[in-house]
Every structure is written in structure tokens, then in C-alpha cells.
Amino acid sequence: MSISLTPARIFEWLREEEASRLNMLWELADGARRRYVGDDVHLRGLAEISNHCVRRCTYCGINTGNNDLPRYRMDAAEILGCAREARALSYGTVVLQSGEDRGLSQSFVSEVVRAIKGETGLAVTLSLGERPEEDFGEWKRAGADRYLLRFETSDRLLYERVHPSLRGKRSDRFSLLRILKKLGYEIGSGVMVGLPGQTFESLARDIESFRDLDLDMIGVGPFIPHPTTALGRKPTATGLDDVPATELMTLKVVALARLVCPEANIPATTALSTVNMREGYELALQRGANVVMPNITPAKYRALYQIYPGKSLAGGNHEDSCALIRGRIEALGRGIGTGPGGRRRIKPVDRLMS
Numbered sequence: 001m002s003i004s005l006t007p008a009r010i011f012e013w014l015r016e017e018e019a020s021r022l023n024m025l026w027e028l029a030d031g032a033r034r035r036y037v038g039d040d041v042h043l044r045g046l047a048e049i050s051n052h053c054v055r056r057c058t059y060c061g062i063n064t065g066n067n068d069l070p071r072y073r074m075d076a077a078e079i080l081g082c083a084r085e086a087r088a089l090s091y092g093t094v095v096l097q098s099g100e101d102r103g104l105s106q107s108f109v110s111e112v113v114r115a116i117k118g119e120t121g122l123a124v125t126l127s128l129g130e131r132p133e134e135d136f137g138e139w140k141r142a143g144a145d146r147y148l149l150r151f152e153t154s155d156r157l158l159y160e161r162v163h164p165s166l167r168g169k170r171s172d173r174f175s176l177l178r179i180l181k182k183l184g185y186e187i188g189s190g191v192m193v194g195l196p197g198q199t200f201e202s203l204a205r206d207i208e209s210f211r212d213l214d215l216d217m218i219g220v221g222p223f224i225p226h227p228t229t230a231l232g233r234k235p236t237a238t239g240l241d242d243v244p245a246t247e248l249m250t251l252k253v254v255a256l257a258r259l260v261c262p263e264a265n266i267p268a269t270t271a272l273s274t275v276n277m278r279e280g281y282e283l284a285l286q287r288g289a290n291v292v293m294p295n296i297t298p299a300k301y302r303a304l305y306q307i308y309p310g311k312s313l314a315g316g317n318h319e320d321s322c323a324l325i326r327g328r329i330e331a332l333g334r335g336i337g338t339g340p341g342g343r344r345r346i347k348p349v350d351r352l353m354s
């Protein structure tokens, strides 16, 4: 199910600057959000299980070239501990995220997923980068429910520049996402907004790709330069007409994502809340988003997973941050989702009656 929005309209919305017209976009997106996924906001506990990475992404603070960064990898007991904590905080899903870490073997991840499913019954989302199809298949059989893999940009040249392929192996996240879907995963993807060299045309195509992939989950955040990366050291503007990495532009993409994939689960992302700590979550939740992913990484690892600066500042005690985020959601008049909070497909008849 998707709401008809032509490529030309998507482009125009991205270019729109007039406040009264943008209010129409916010209302359309918020209306679609309410109608298709309801008022509840689902919470997913995010555990960053390893900061090892083989890739050289020029935007990301944990890329393999960052030699000064101490590397960590949680053991099975630590990861299970995170899942227990997610359950104790009444989150319905635990998300296991890492750099692209060859040290996380297929069998290790399978065993961890089996243990989490067996003990907690939580929905399990994996976000472990590009892996062979066999790994994805094994992890699905072990009980994993969802996989997150942002394609970052649909502009192939820009993608190669910021996310270089490994020697002899072309990185093709679109084809991996289709494989994941065939294997039975709910699939999540998304992009960064305001990558240096990103054009409005390519960002409009990114949003059309959300619809073409029929994404179950869509995560978008502003690009935030990291000082130890190639993109963070250079001045960020490379073209006069590049997409700005602003809060407003990110909110437009969140709203448009809701319109092209009305049934999707869309988080108010940490990156957005980093550029606007005071009300980044609120604004996203009122313009299409319906998910928040509180961080449950143990404190001792938290600062080592700085994919962009400022990210670990919102740290502290997990119980307190959980209470805080619940309070902020309730203050918006929204409920807190219970259960796994997977994608619900709306049958045509339900749509007519709603």
C-alpha cells in the first residue's frame, strides 16, 4: 500500500520553503501516520554490540581507518544481558547493531539470536552490515525477525565515494535488501540527508526507492560530520546546490517517507535528536515517525560507538532515559506501543472503514 505521490511532487516538496505549504506536508504525513500505524510509539532497545568494522566509509567515525579508536566486541552473555534489559524496560524489540565485523561469526550470531528468542521472546532486529546470503538465511532460521541496512544514497557515484566497495566485491545494498525480504525478514533501510555532493534529484529518487523496495522500516537522519573522517575534515559543501544537512530537510524526508510507505515503522532517529536535543524526537513524531530507539549499550562501550560526534552525550542510566523518553512521548498525547510492533498490513476493507 502506498499513497500516490509522483516523482515530480516529491522533488517539489523537497524544494518547498514556504511555511504555510510545509504545514500541509506535516499534516498529510501526520494524518497518514495516525491512520495507518496509529498513535502508539514503539520503543526498540538498541545495543551496539561491536565497533569493529572492515569498511572505509568516509562519513563514519568507526570506519577501519580510525586507528585511534579502541575496538570492542561484546560476548554472548553481554548481548543477552542487553536483551534482558530491553525486556525489563518493556521494550518489545531488541536491535543488535555493529560495524561490519567479520569477528561476529555466522554461528555466534545464530546462537545469540536463539538464546534471546528462547529466553525473552522479544522481536530481534539485526543491523550488522553486508553479509553473505547464507548468514542472513541462518540467522532467519535462528529466529531473527528484521534486518536494517540503509542504502545511504541511491546515487551510485556518490555511494562509491562515501562507502567504497571492498576489493573485488561491488557493494549492492539494494540487491541485499531484496534477498532479505525474500528470506522473510521485515526490511529496514534509509539514507543520510545532506551528504556532501547529494543532489535534490538523487534525494527524490531515494524516496521513490523506499516505495519500490516496499520497506517495512525507514530510518533517516541528517549527516553529521565526524572530525576523524575524510568527510569531516573537508568543508562539507561540495556543490552550490547540495542538499543541506539540516533538521528541516530531514523532517521533510521523514514526512515523505510516511507518505510513500504509509504502513512502515519510521523512527525519530538519534541523529535528528542530536542536531536538536530539545525537540528533535517530538518534531519527527509529529511529522510521520512512530518509533524511538533508546540506546541500551552498556556505559563502558557507549563512547566507543561514535559514528558521528555528539551521539554518546545522551548517555546515562538506561532506566532514567527510558522514563524520560516515555514522558516526552506521553506529553505529545501519544501512547507507548506494546508487543513486537512489527509492520501491520492494512487490508483494503480496513482502509475503507477507517
Ligand code: 5AD
Binding pocket: 059, 060, 061, 150, 152, 191, 192, 221, 222, 223, 224, 225, 226, 271, 307, 308
Ligand atoms: N552522520 C549521520 N549519520 C551517520 N551514520 C553513519 N555515520 C553518520 C554520520 N556521520 C548513519 C548511517 C548508518 C547508520 C547506522 O548511521 O546511515 O547506516
